[in-house]
Amino acid sequence: MNKKHTLALCLLAFGIQAQADNIQYKTLDEQALRACIFIEDRQLRLRCFDDATGRSAVVKQDEAPAAAAPLDGGLLLYKQTEDTTLSWLDSRWELAPAAKRGTFSIRPYQPVYLLPVYHNSSPNTRPSSPNPANTVTNPENLDSNELKFQLSLKTKVMENIFGDNGDLWFAYTQSSRWQVMNEELSRPFRETNYEPELIFTWRTSWSAFREATGWEPRLLGLSLNHQSNGRALPLSRSWNRVIGMVGFERENTMFQFRPWMRIDEKPADDDNPDITDFVGRGDWLLVHKVDGHELSLLTRHNFKGGRDSRGAVQFDWAFPLTSNLRGHLQYFTGYGESLIDYNYKSDYLGLGLSLVGWY
Numbered sequence: 001m002n003k004k005h006t007l008a009l010c011l012l013a014f015g016i017q018a019q020a021d022n023i024q025y026k027t028l029d030e031q032a033l034r035a036c037i038f039i040e041d042r043q044l045r046l047r048c049f050d051d052a053t054g055r056s057a058v059v060k061q062d063e064a065p066a067a068a069a070p071l072d073g074g075l076l077l078y079k080q081t082e083d084t085t086l087s088w089l090d091s092r093w094e095l096a097p098a099a100k101r102g103t104f105s106i107r108p109y110q111p112v113y114l115l116p117v118y119h120n121s122s123p124n125t126r127p128s129s130p131n132p133a134n135t136v137t138n139p140e141n142l143d144s145n146e147l148k149f150q151l152s153l154k155t156k157v158m159e160n161i162f163g164d165n166g167d168l169w170f171a172y173t174q175s176s177r178w179q180v181m182n183e184e185l186s187r188p189f190r191e192t193n194y195e196p197e198l199i200f201t202w203r204t205s206w207s208a209f210r211e212a213t214g215w216e217p218r219l220l221g222l223s224l225n226h227q228s229n230g231r232a233l234p235l236s237r238s239w240n241r242v243i244g245m246v247g248f249e250r251e252n253t254m255f256q257f258r259p260w261m262r263i264d265e266k267p268a269d270d271d272n273p274d275i276t277d278f279v280g281r282g283d284w285l286l287v288h289k290v291d292g293h294e295l296s297l298l299t300r301h302n303f304k305g306g307r308d309s310r311g312a313v314q315f316d317w318a319f320p321l322t323s324n325l326r327g328h329l330q331y332f333t334g335y336g337e338s339l340i341d342y343n344y345k346s347d348y349l350g351l352g353l354s355l356v357g358w359y
Contacts, residue, residue, distance in 0.1 A: 088254050088359040089218040089247050094156070095203035097164050103156045108356045109171045110152035111296075111316065113328045115352035118148040118177070124344040127235060134234050134271050142190065143182040148350055150175040154199070169199040171223075177338060191338045194230055197243075199223040215255070219247030225260070229339045237271045237339035239263075254359055256285040277302050278343045279336035280311045287358045292326075294318040294357040300336070310335055318354035328354035 090096040092108070101107075123142040128135040154171035161168065176192040179185060202220040210216045223245065228238030240263040248255045259282035267273065280300035287296045294317070301311035312334025318326045330350040336342045 087216070087218060088249050092359050093201050093219055093247075094159075094167065095201070095218060100159060101156075103159050105155060107154050107156070108152070109154040110173050111150065111318075111354065111358055112152055112356035113150055113318075113330075113352060113354045115148040115328065115330060115350035117352065118146045118330075118348060118350040120144055120146070120346055120348050122346060124341045124346065127340045128343070129234075129237075129272050130274055131267075131270060131272070134236060136234050141182075141184060143179050145181055146190065147178040147180045148176065148352075149178075152356075157198075165203050167201050169201065170196070171199055172196050175338070191229060191340045193227060193339050195225065195227045197223045197225040199245075201245075215248040215250045217246065217248050219245065219256075221245030221247075227339065231340075235340060237342060239272060239275055240265075252289045254285075254287045256287075258283050258285075272339075272342055275336075275342050277304070277308070278310050285358070289359070292320040294326075294354075294359075296358055300334070312336055318357050326354040326357075328352050 086096060086099050090099045094100050094107075121144060123144060125139040125142055126136045150173065152171070152173040154169045156167055156169050158168040160166065173195040174192065177190045178187070179190050180187050182188070200222050204217055204220050206217045221244070223243045225241045225243050226238070227241075229236065231237070241260040242263065243258050243260040245256065245258045261281075262276050280302045282303065283298060283300040285296065285298050287294065289295075296316045298314040298316075299311065300313075302309070304310070312332065314330065314332045317329040319329070321327050328351070330348070332348040332350075333346075335345050337346055337348055
């Protein structure tokens with residue numbers, strides 16, 4: 001190594017040491033780092049990691065992203081800041097160009113939770129349907145208390161189909177009700193619903209509507225949805241739908257409306273020919289976040305009046321327990337808590353843990 005190279009390396013080392021002398025680093029807090037993993041909000045999670053690693057002292061939030069600065073020897077130093085312009089729907093559905101994260105990576109979809117306590121005072125012991133082949137003749141001895149859990153995820157299949165807009169997603173949701181305390185029936189899974197779907201999403205904005213109402217229209221969607229319980233006759237239930245979707249947001253509140261149309265089947269093969277009269281022809285979802293709490297209200301209706309008016313209401317409350325764990329309270333009343341009960345009105349109350357929220 002000649003004197004010129006030695007001098008260059010010394011100057012480089014001196015420059016890096018001078019920068020380090022102006023920064024006070026903190027010892028890594030492993031417990032704080034573990035807590036950061038479970039924070040769902042993208043901005044808050046990044047801030048948590050910055051605080052836990054001491055990066056907050058290096059990059060200030062009000063600094064603009066700096067261009068790469070070359071040093072002698074070809075070393076590049078970069079400064080990065082978090083994009084704080086992304087909204088709920090932008091982040092969840094990757095609507096804005098800055099939110100795009102590519103294809104075939106797992107993303108959250110509907111809430112993921114575990115409810116060890118799930119109580120129904122009047123279980124449906126004889127599920128029925130207008131199709132005689134789907135009607136139970138001998139009543140089941142069901143326990144009023146169950147365990148319920150739900151898993152849900154999605155992955156993007158195609159991105160930016162039309163310029164910088166239009167994404168195609170594949171989603172899957174599964175919810176199970178387990179008669180874990182029913183020793184007489186060998187603790188069976190009473191009902192599991194499987195729900196795969198293809199979803200096309202489109203970023204939108206309507207400034208006139210936002211100025212008039214304060215709500216920002218951000219999402220348009222269309223999906224092909226299948227839902228079934230995978231059981232043999234007489235307990236088999238299934239249907240297919242085309243679902244529209246429009247999403248609005250306003251500060252810490254999101255509103256989503258989904259009307260749907262059922263894809264008809266042959267009468268002889270239809271497990272539940274009147275399912276839309278009970279489960280409904282559309283739903284509304286309202287989600288609000290405040291101080292670490294997430295409150296959601298989901299309602300469904302068949303768009304009929306009078307004696308034929310039917311539907312359901314579900315209220316969920318995810319509340320903080322510790323820095324990385326949330327409790328979950330769920331109340332359901334109406335028709336169609338599960339497919340096997342699509343035409344049976346019931347009331348459920350559940351308590352457990354929330355792992356992933358709506359937004």
